[in-house]
Structures are given as structure tokens and as C-alpha cells.
Amino acid sequence: MPVFDFKAAPAEGKEAECTYTVFRSNESVPTAEHPIMVLDNRARKWKHHSTGVFTNPVKSTTFEFAEEDGTISANILQLDARFVALLKWLGENHINVRLSGENREDGYAVYKLREQAFGGGTKLSAEDGFLQFMIDRLLASNAPEEEEADEDMDEMGDSMKLTSIQSITDFITCAGRTLPDNIRLWARRNLAVARSHEVSPEERRHAQRALSIMMNIQWKSNYFESIDPVEARRILDEELYGMEKVKQRIIETIIQINRTHTLPAYGLLLCGPAGTGKSQIAYAVARILKLPWTTLDMSSINDPEQLTGSSRVYANAKPGIIMEAFSMSGESNLVFIINELDKANAGKGNGNPADVLLTLLDNLGFTDNYMECMVPTVGVYPIATANDKSQISAPILSRFAVIDIPDYTSEEKKVIFSKFALPKILKRMGLMEQECIITEDGLDEVIECYSNTSGIRDLEQAAEHIAANALYRIEVEHVPSVSYDAQMVRELLEN
Secondary structure (H helix, E strand, O other), X not given: OOEEEOOOOOOOOOOOEOOOEEEOOOOOOOOOOOOOEEEOOOOOOOXXXXXXXXXXXXOEOEEEEEEOOEEEEEEEEEEEHHHHHHHHHHHHOOXXXXXXXXXXXXXXXXXXXXXXXXXXXXXXXXXXXXXXXXXXXXXXXXXXXXXXXHHHHHOOOOOOOOOOHHHHHXXXXXXXXXXXHHHHHXXXXXXXXXXXXXXXXXXXXXXXXXXXXXXXXXXXXXXXXXXXXXXXXXXXXXXOOOOHHXXXXXHHHHHHHHHHOOOOOOEEEEEOOOOOOHHHHHHHHHHHHOOXXXXXXXXXXXXXXXXXXXXXXXXXXXXXXXXXXXXXXXXXXXXXEEEOHHHOOOOOXXXXXXXXHHHHHOOOOEEEOOOOEEEOOOOEEEEEEEOOHHHOOHHHHOOEEXXXXXXXXXXXHHHHHHHXXXXXXXXXXXXXXXXXXXXXXXXXXXXXXXXXXXXXXXXXXXXXXXXXXXXXXXXXXXXXXXXXXXXXHHHHHHO
């Protein structure tokens, strides 16, 4: 594990004494082998659970243990680079904490920090649970670069949400350079506005709301963990029948991610007739990537402002759909499922919504008018669906790897209806398979009734109709089961 020296700036009239080196770690779950910090235990071995306070790092880098025989200090020997700003904040605010750790040959390895109320010490000024929230966020972030960590010294997991000015202030202070540079600087500017009495209450309210949205998003790096291709194939087989060429293209994308550990430069565009399972494929890919997903229905978006948000000069200003998607997911890595991309050119005089998508698709960053900040989009993976790709502009089309989704053959529709659609609906309605039987000629008639329609959506509705009719006859006419031949299917579906 690489280490680098930390040099604290001495306070005026005092000589700084730094005792530790900083190491870079991206461990998400600290243990005794991969601790948050290591304290000196040569003078005595510390208890598994120990309480005390950090001293201000500008004065000295120690932890003062509250022992039975008094307060005893121990130098900090090593510290995870992500926690430098948090340690400084805990020391400056004299926050009582409980450490959990193990004694090793090289020191007392601390792998857990919790706020502890004792001895009349200061409680956190932010919301309850702030410290645990902060630690979870830091563990989920990447270690800052070496030179950035040095600069940080000169600068000041759960369901909790940062809303108050105090909790937002504490978060910005503790997060340090684990936040993207532009967001960290943006947050400081907006925090100044939120605190200022020289601006209108409306401006302060907007600044605080924007800060709350931005700080509650976990901003992650573009590093992507490997995906098991076997598990990916299992999910595709579970969700889709046939479509071998489509599955092959998706597995190729997975292999590419595993080699580069980054998302591909191009998203996926699924083109095909209505009802062929394009949205189902998109959801399956999001499931494989283990990312949260959000949908943009371009047929219902006719004003670019719906995507980009409105300016804070308006009293009813708010973020756009894209920023709200980041806020709802709580993280910056997510799948954008863009439905009906071929309907994205129907603006109504205020610009073209399709043009807004270009910055999102380029992964160069997206600017929301309300947030007034460029939001990193390196962790965004777009998956679009369309019926007619000829209606998509060339600049947008060039941002996608196109996968054509063919319609199903009659034989494939038979299998999907009999093996997937009907059994799923029977299970949902609480019917046994022997209570609703479709003969071979009845099955042929179902397929014939919808021979002129694309996709399988009509087949699923037919299965719903037949199952509902069977349930009615069993409950009302008290028959043990219903068997549907070609004539019965024709009469039922034609009505």
C-alpha cells in the first residue's frame, strides 16, 4: 500500500507535530487488515472498544484515550487519505468517539468510528447519524490523488438526507477532495450564498435546496467492477426467449467492460417493432450492470427545459428530469433508459429536446440550469429504444451502438405464449396449469389471431383474457377446469 508524508501547517505561535503517514485505500469495508488508521500501541495495548477524542491535527496528531487511570495520548501512525478532513473536523469540534480496533505488531488498527456521548462532550451539530453517514460516504468514495491529499491539509450509508445548512457544511468540510473538484468548489460558492444575508431569502432557499440535492448524491469514479458473463447470460435467458444475436451483442459489451473496467464509449440503441421486448432488454442490461436505472420517455418531453431545469431567477424554479434522476438514485453511476428516442425531435418552439441529450451521451458532463453546475456523467450508461431509427438525427445516432431487434417467428410466438406468457398469468391469478388448458389447435388459433401484429404484447393480453375467462367459469359455473380448442379461442378473442 503506497504511503506519502503529510505536513500540517503550523498554527501561529505553535509548532506542528505530524506523526503519521497517509495511505491511499479504496477498501469499502474496513477491517483490522485494512484499517481506517493505525495508532501507536508500544506503551500499552489498547482495548478492543476505546473511547476518547482526536486532538486538533494542527497542534498534534494524537488520539486521547479516556482510560480508567486518566487521559492517555497515542500518536496516529497511519491514516486513510479519505479520512484526513474528517479527522481534522472531529478534532476541531472535540467530538467524542468510540474506536473499534485490534492490536497488531505495527500498532492499534482502527476499523470503526462511532460517535459516543460521554463526559459532557460536544454532540454533533448536524442531524443524528451524520458521522455514520459521513463514514459510509467516504468508504464508498475513491482515495484522492497524492498531491490532492496534501492540498486538503491546507483547506478546510444509510437513509439519512443532508438538508440543514449545518449538516451540509459539515459534509463539505469532511468530504474534502473525495468530491469531484468542480462540485467541491461549486458547493462552497453555494454555501456562501445560502448563509449570506445580502441576498434575498428566495436565493438562499434555492442555494440550500441545490446543495441538499448535490451533496446527497454519491459521486463515484468511472472504475467499473468485472461482471460475470455466465450470470449475465443467465439473466438474459431468464428475461428473453431466443434472440441469440441480441444476447451475443450484449455479452460482447460485458466482456469489453471487464477488459477496460470502464463503461463503453457508446450506449445501446435497441431498434425494432413495438412489442418485441426492447424495454425488457434494457431493464435486463441494467440488472446485469447492477446499476440503478431511470427512464426518459421522449414522446412526453416537448421542451428542453424539462431536461435541463429552470433558472433560479424564477420563484418556482426546479431541477430538470436528468438531475432529478441522479437525486432519486442517490449516486452518479446509473443507467438512463431513453424510451422512444425516435420521438425526440418534436419540440414546440423552445428548442429541440434531442439536442440536450448530446452532452449526456458524450459523457463529458451535463449542465442543469437550476444547479448551475456541470454534473459528471462518466458513470452514465444510456440505453435507448426506438421503432424507426431513420427518425433519429445523425449526431445522436452516432452516439450509439445499434442493435436491431427482429420480430418473432410464429414458432417463437407459440413457445413464448405457452411456456412463458400463459404460465406467468396463471400463477398471478392463482390458477393451476390443469385448470386452464389450451389444445394444440387452440394454440395455433391464438397465433393466427395475431399474425398481422408485431411483437408479443397482444399475445400477453390474449393470455390474460383466456386465463380470466377460465377463472370466471371455474368460480361461477363450478367446473373443475376449462379446455380451449380453436373454436373457443376464436369466439373468445374476437369478442
